[in-house]
Amino acid sequence: MSNRAKSLSKKDGKAFLQSAFASEQALVNAKLKASEHITHNGDMGEHNEQLFIDLLQKYLPNRYTVAKAIILDSLGHTTDSIDIVIFDRQYTPTLLDKEKHRYVPAEAVYAVFECKPTINKGYLEYAADKAASVRRMHRTSVEIPHAGGLYKPKPHIDIVSGILALDIDWSDGFGASFKKLHTKLTGERRLDCGLAVSGASFDTFDNTYTFGPKANALVFFLFRLLKRLQSVGTVPAIDWAAYAQQLSE
Structure with missing residues (x-):
């Protein structure tokens, strides 16, 4: 197998990379499609979330942790549960962990994603x-x-934000109908990127739309996300005294 890979890569390195990463997308796509047979929506959602969490953790460097979490700040405010959070664990502990239930300090967050069966309005x-x-x-x-x-x-x-799914409802993918809606999501509601594993991805990391190729939308999306995370460096140092102050009598 290794000799065959070497032969293919020597003959046409670009074609070798495209074929190898297309296989990764096909595998994830098949796993997500198989989850459609799970009859309970909650169970199916958790299954798909874990698939995406495992995938992101596989591709991201060890400085990043990927998990389902609630975001907590030093004023005691919390968010609802966020499907997928990419956060710093090198310098920042998670708080009040109980099995898979955890709070992540707001300062530690690099990116958040919602995981859905499809992308629609x-x-x-x-x-x-x-x-x-x-x-x-x-x-x-x-x-x-x-x-x-x-x-x-x-x-x-x-903070980067996005949506991850198996499919996309618009017949033209991330085309005119999508753009008409997406351009209205501004400010704090901005969505920076999205992925449909069936073969479509977008991001606006460069202040314009960038779309992934159908057969390699998955890994194209991951590499673009890696580039964006790399560009922001490390999250700021947390003022732990501010958290401690909320506990003082």
């Missing part, structure tokens, strides 16, 4: 509302000591 607006609920959370940032003194508090990163 209702689910797109729902994901936008969930994204806004996270962006509204209060976030702290403190100075960081170093050998030569103090680094100034780092500005908060721009």
